[in-house]
Amino acid sequence: MAGSCFLALSQRGSRESRAHPAKPIGRGSWQHRRLLYLLPILLFVSQFSSRAACAQEGSVDEPRDRWSIRFEEAKNQVKVLIGDQHFTTVVMNEFPKPILDPVYAPGQLAVTRHYPMRRVAGEADDHPHHKSIWFAHGDVNGVDFWAEKGRIKTLEWTWNTEERNVRLHNQWLDEDRVICEDRTEYCFGGDRHSRWIDVEVNWLATESDLELGDTKEGTFAIRTHPGLQLTPDPRRGVHEVFGQACNSEGDRGPQVWGKRAAWVQYTGQIEGQQVALMMMDAPSNPRHPTTWHARDYGLIAANPFGLSDFLKQPKGSGQMTIEHGGSLRLRYRILLIAPVDEAFDPVDAYRQYRESEANGE
Numbered sequence: 001m002a003g004s005c006f007l008a009l010s011q012r013g014s015r016e017s018r019a020h021p022a023k024p025i026g027r028g029s030w031q032h033r034r035l036l037y038l039l040p041i042l043l044f045v046s047q048f049s050s051r052a053a054c055a056q057e058g059s060v061d062e063p064r065d066r067w068s069i070r071f072e073e074a075k076n077q078v079k080v081l082i083g084d085q086h087f088t089t090v091v092m093n094e095f096p097k098p099i100l101d102p103v104y105a106p107g108q109l110a111v112t113r114h115y116p117m118r119r120v121a122g123e124a125d126d127h128p129h130h131k132s133i134w135f136a137h138g139d140v141n142g143v144d145f146w147a148e149k150g151r152i153k154t155l156e157w158t159w160n161t162e163e164r165n166v167r168l169h170n171q172w173l174d175e176d177r178v179i180c181e182d183r184t185e186y187c188f189g190g191d192r193h194s195r196w197i198d199v200e201v202n203w204l205a206t207e208s209d210l211e212l213g214d215t216k217e218g219t220f221a222i223r224t225h226p227g228l229q230l231t232p233d234p235r236r237g238v239h240e241v242f243g244q245a246c247n248s249e250g251d252r253g254p255q256v257w258g259k260r261a262a263w264v265q266y267t268g269q270i271e272g273q274q275v276a277l278m279m280m281d282a283p284s285n286p287r288h289p290t291t292w293h294a295r296d297y298g299l300i301a302a303n304p305f306g307l308s309d310f311l312k313q314p315k316g317s318g319q320m321t322i323e324h325g326g327s328l329r330l331r332y333r334i335l336l337i338a339p340v341d342e343a344f345d346p347v348d349a350y351r352q353y354r355e356s357e358a359n360g361e
Contacts, residue, residue, distance in 0.1 A: 069164040069188045078159050078166050082190045090166050090186060092154035098168055101132035105336035106193050109270045111277055113223045113298065123226055124236035130223035130299060135201055139213025143174045146217040150174050164188050181206045197334045205322040214318035216293050216309035220332050221301035228268035228277060230254060230296035242269035245294065248350065254296045258310035262289040263350050264300055267340060274340035280353050282331035302332060331357065
């Protein structure tokens with residue numbers, strides 16, 4: 001039924017082709033015999049060539065150039081385009097942390113909140129540190145990067161059209177004191193009805209042991225468009241909402257908060273279109289399936305650290321230490337779907353992600 005959490009899209013578009021005149025191949029000719037010999041090989045290669053790195057699933061029936069990923073660089077920004085359409089922009093050193101903003105689903109529907117980067121009518125103005133898509137944590141050697149008490153500075157960045165990725169080298173600072181570093185990669189893909197972002201963060205204990213504290217305030221996060229909120233907020237100008245939420249364990253609505261789950265999905269309506277936003281936790285992540293700081297007002301955050309808040313375990317149970325010189329790898333996928341229809345199955349979407357991660361894609 002329309003608006004249900006488990007509605008989603010058909011990820012198969014129509015195949016486009018062009019006719020090219022050619023001479024007929026006679027039956028029994030050497031060309032015919034060669035074609036019969038090569039056909040099984042060609043079919044085999046064609047099936048696997050579309051499963052290239054950076055998660056090609058969902059795009060095999062589309063012209064590759066139409067959904068190709070390319071980049072345009074400006075000062076402190078890398079704009080990501082899918083075909084000729086704006087997908088997102090990686091923004092560095094303009095805020096206390098790198099962010100992805102804005103973020104568009106198919107149909108150029110903005111799926112994240114504009115505030116505080118821009119003022120838009122009908123959006124709440126709470127939690128100004130909730131900036132579109134970001135990675136931060138509320139207790140990193142005692143510094144609250146979630147609330148922007150510390151600063152995450154991008155030292156360098158690169159982008160690669162062939163690999164469809166943007167890579168950042170970030171330094172985490174408490175005023176001028178270096179706490180740690182990270183190397184983050186965003187990898188982009190899409191087709192007619194879906195777009196996805198694969199994220200890998202390698203957290204580096206470059207200066208000393210790194211203590212990642214037990215707090216619900218973290219970690220890899222999205223603040224959604226108000227059309228995906230579960231509850232209205234008239235005091236802040238959000239009068240009508242369409243959002244529904246569910247997770248891999250069958251929890252629904254506000255009950256997804258604090259629960260362990262492989263994925264969380266929010267669905268709703270943006271500009272009259274049904275949209276789904278699915279966030280997935282990689283099986284290789286520590287404490288998978290992760291716990292979720294996922295709120296009714298549109299915050300969705302994968303957080304494996306806040307076990308005392310989420311699961312009511314003793315304070316400190318969720319703390320994790322990276323020894324000096326060591327690292328911690330975290331991987332996620334964001335899947336955006338529009339328009340939503342009954343052909344989509346989030347369980348199957350997560351299976352595809354799980355398989356792509358297992359294959360190193």
